[in-house]
Amino acid sequence: MASLFNNALQQLDKAYEHLKVSKDVKEILGSPKEAIHFWIPVRMDNGELQTFEAFRIHYNDHLGPTKGGIRFSPAVCLDEVEALSFWMMIKCALVDIPFGGAKGGVVVDTKQLSQAEIERVSRGFVRGAAGFMGPDRDIPAPDMYTNAKIMLWMSDEYNTIRGKYKPAFITGKPVALGGSLGRDSATARGGFFCIRELMKLKNKTPEKTKVAVQGFGNAGSHLAIMLHEAGYTVTAISDSSGGVHCEEGLDPKHLLSIKKKEKKPLKSLASHAPNARAITNEQLLELKVDILCPAAMENQITKENAGKIKAQIIVELANGPTTPNADEILEKKGVLIVPDVLANAGGVTVSYFEWVQNREGYYWDEDMIDRRLDKIITKAFHRTNDVMKEKGVTMRTAAFLTSVKRVASAIDAKGLI
Ligand code: GLU
Secondary structure: OOOHHHHHHHHHHHHHOOOOOOHHHHHHHOOOOEEEEEEEEEEOOOOOEEEEEEEEEEEEOOOOOEEEEEEEOOOOOHHHHHHHHHHHHHHHHHOOOOOEEEEEEEOOOHHHOOHHHHHHHHHHHHHHHHHHOEOOOEEEEEOOOOOHHHHHHHHHHHHHHHOOOOHHHOOOOOHHHOOOOOOOOHHHHHHHHHHHHHHHHOOOOHHHOEEEEEOOOHHHHHHHHHHHHOOOEEEEEEEOOEEEEOOOOOOHHHHHHHHHHHOOOHHHHHHHOOOOEEEOHHHHHOOOOOEEEEOOOOOOEOOOOHHHOOOOEEEOOOOOOEOHHHHHHHHHOOOEEEOHHHHOOHHHHHHHHHHHHHHHOOOOOHHHHHHHHHHHHHHHHHHHHHHHHHHOOOHHHHHHHHHHHHHHHHHHHHOOO
């Protein structure tokens, strides 16, 4: 598998073709600032001790404390966390929130662990990395296969270590315990706002727009439901096992409730939707739809399948779903890609709101969160669209130009003797 971090650096090089930055900036942005690599010893339910490999990387902190999620996945590795921490830096700068970029990972398959074992892994992560994180240094959050409950265990462990109540240590906590309203649906809502603005620019209405969503985790399921409720025709959805497709449209909320109740993979639920059929994830990506939303994982659209993509618009809810080779093929085909660093930035934006609320000790209502999120994402969307038009580049390169410019000016202003 190609290096994800290399993909990220190739995207950065593309931006450098249109942006003059100092040699110092290139040197600083070419690698992370710091990283820890450690192993978490966990007593398993059967009494045996097992160690889990873990990472936390701070890519850059010139714009503020570093920010980014922690991923639990059997496939996570240093290269992947490096790329993800880099994209967090780009993302935070793009939406103009005062954070640098970070990411963490634990090599673990949560599907094989009991809840008590997952709790011990989560608390172990904080014990291993507490000195490297904190509300003024590095603020973690959920990512793939981590959720509000895990954030709560991590928050509790941090409070115990510090002997203080420090809710701003981590975001994505349950609302009852210092979390922010709207955080769980924020990634999808940000993507939804991008789609709404795009439809306005293209003079299109939801009723005439067909969408396929790959991934039925937090981001994908919320987005599919929001789009369906706004009148879009969601013709296909999938999880890691495969998905369902129906040209007349699906009801994602209904399918989510059945999936939860029956604890079955989506592909086996086709009989629960009229005229639906089971499809593979590969087939979903190649469907004839207006908008394709990869909301699962990285490296899904590659040079092998990019030529077969029929959607004219791709909205990246996942991080890094499109490889640089695929980007080139799609650009030639005239496909518009709303890049991950913009389309999924709603998550970290509401994380920022959560951090602010925790520090103030004053909590906002959902309406306030929604309005502020809308303002930030809509502004970032149009700014990126304007740069794209002005410079004649892709939307991804336009996003990078805006972000890198911001980080670069901070690096140059600070200097280094
Ligand atoms: N893991 C999410 C992302 O990739 C959220 C990060 C955060 O809220 O800090 O954007």
